[in-house]
Amino acid sequence: MQSLQLVRFALQMFRRKQRARLVDLYGERAEREEALLSVRAAYEARVSARRFRTLQQEAREGLVAEESLVRGTVEGNEVDARCVVGEQAAQALLLTRAEEAARSAEQTRMAAAACLPKSPSQQQQQQRKRGYCCEEEL
Known part of the structure; x- marks a missing residue:
């Protein structure tokens, strides 16, 4: 009987x-899984x-490219606007000078016409325009 008890005791031991070894293995496995999770989390971070x-x-x-594109567009638009304004100013100046030249030419022509001796028929036409009646026509 003692040998049975001894075998029983040895079996219990x-x-x-085995249980202690299994608990140790589970503990080590849990530690490894924890370490793996922390390494995985660090890698993902x-x-x-x-x-x-x-x-x-x-x-x-992208912002730099957009800014340079916008700046280029704005600068291009400003240059275009300046060119358009310059062209409009030049056209207005040319038109004003042409009008002044036409007025000056008209005034010169009128002054020259006033200085010339008039024929009797032209004098009668001018008098009619002015509202004077000629005695010959009445």
């Missing part, structure tokens, strides 16, 4: 050691940070 920096850089480049 063996089972306790690095990847996310890298993606975020890349997106920020692309956004900056």
